[in-house]
Amino acid sequence: xxxxxQPPSVSVSPGQTASITCSGDKLGDKYACWYQQKPGxxxxxxxxxxxxRPSGIPERFSGSSSGNTATLTISGTQPMDxxxxxxxxLDSSTALFGGGTKLTVL
Amino acid sequence: xxxLQESGPGLVKPSETLSLTCTVSGGSINTYYxxxxxxxxxxxxxxxxxxxxxxxxxxxxxxxxRVSMSIDTSKNQFSLKLRSATAADTAVYYCAREPQxxxxxxxxxxxxxxxxxx
Numbered sequence: 661x662x663x664x665x666q667p668p669s670v671s672v673s674p675g676q677t678a679s680i681t682c683s684g685d686k687l688g689d690k691y692a693c694w695y696q697q698k699p700g701x702x703x704x705x706x707x708x709x710x711x712x713r714p715s716g717i718p719e720r721f722s723g724s725s726s727g728n729t730a731t732l733t734i735s736g737t738q739p740m741d742x743x744x745x746x747x748x749x750l751d752s753s754t755a756l757f758g759g760g761t762k763l764t765v766l
Numbered sequence: 767x768x769x770l771q772e773s774g775p776g777l778v779k780p781s782e783t784l785s786l787t788c789t790v791s792g793g794s795i796n797t798y799y800x801x802x803x804x805x806x807x808x809x810x811x812x813x814x815x816x817x818x819x820x821x822x823x824x825x826x827x828x829x830x831x832r833v834s835m836s837i838d839t840s841k842n843q844f845s846l847k848l849r850s851a852t853a854a855d856t857a858v859y860y861c862a863r864e865p866q867x868x869x870x871x872x873x874x875x876x877x878x879x880x881x882x883x884x
Binding site for chain 1: 811813827870873
């Protein structure tokens with residue numbers, strides 16, 4: 661079965677750039693999206709169709725995808741960006757999520 | 767702006783059916799896919815399935831044998847039933863919307879905790 665793999669954790673200093681990867685077989689042939697989830701809150705869409713930002717999402721969030729990997733990049737990371745991040749893609753009409761990455765800003 | 771709100775019994779006994787309803791406000795339920803996603807405490811997200819406004823459904827193969835969904839367009843509501851529930855089904859259950867392309871899931875409801883315990 662198809663799987664999306666994320667690193668369990670990523671750490672970044674405030675103001676630096678954070679990169680979170682999502683790997684899957686030929687993921688670059690699919691559309692990937694990314695969600696941010698803070699404790700006790702619902703997931704929020706931050707990137708869709710690999711690179712697009714929904715209205716209201718800060719410009720410091722960007723996405724890319726190539727080959728087997730999709731990447732979420734947060735430039736100038738702020739303490740408020742500390743959260744869990746999940747990638748998601750479709751496989752045979754089933755929506756699949758990566759296992760999630762805890763981003764720590766310290 | 768579309769908003770979604772889950773409702774339903776927070777506690778069911780093992781082997782019983784977990785039943786939840788999602789009410790959609792601020793927009794029409796037509797021409798979208800309406801999904802359920804769950805998240806066990808401290809764990810990741812799992813997509814359960816969707817129901818389209820026409821009533822067609824698609825379920826996660828891992829849950830397909832126990833899941834059913836229905837929709838009431840007159841009430842702007844859709845529902846989830848998960849049969850033969852076990853403790854492993856204890857999770858926060860979210861309802862959400864998918865566009866025609868199914869490329870993303872947004873918006874999400876606030877989630878409701880469904881607990882399976884005797």
